[in-house]
Amino acid sequence: MEYKNYMEVIVEEKMDEVLAQYPQCCKCEQCRHDIAVIALNNLHPRYVSTEKGQLFARIQEMNSQSEIEVLRQLMTAVEIVSANPRHS
């Protein structure tokens, strides 16, 4: 039985959409990674079983409230990272 934090899936999915709204934000691997980590730490994890097609089923169940929360946390994370990138 495998499991995955479904929030990681949505954060990855929404990352480009959010970054597109911040043209000044660096989009390198390190910054994207930092943004994802900050956002995920501020979101409640949602573990789902990834056993045979179940992940897809659970994705369909996700309500739009969770999606809005992910977008909100991603925007906050983008602002934090673009203000203090860990590289010059």
Ligand SMILES: [Zn+2]
């Ligand atoms: Zn960067």
